Amino acid sequence: MPKLGRNDLCWCGSGKKYKRCHLDSDMRKRSRVLDSRCTTRS
Known part of the structure; x- marks a missing residue:
């Protein structure tokens, strides 16, 4: 999916x-x- 700007029409x-x-x-x-x-598991 291409990166959308806040003011672009929504992808939906x-x-x-x-x-x-x-x-x-x-x-x-x-x-x-x-x-x-980011979480690590032991």
């Missing part, structure tokens, strides 16, 4: 700007992925 096809549609949920998903990579 809703016609809304990305920042008003899926930005928050995508950032939460990205944060969880990065957090899982």
Whole structure:
């Protein structure tokens, strides 16, 4: 998926700007992925 700017149309096809549609949920998903990579297991 190409990187979207905050003011680009959302990838879902809703016609809304990305920042008003899926930005928050995508950032939460990205944060969880990065957090899982940072944790170490013994």
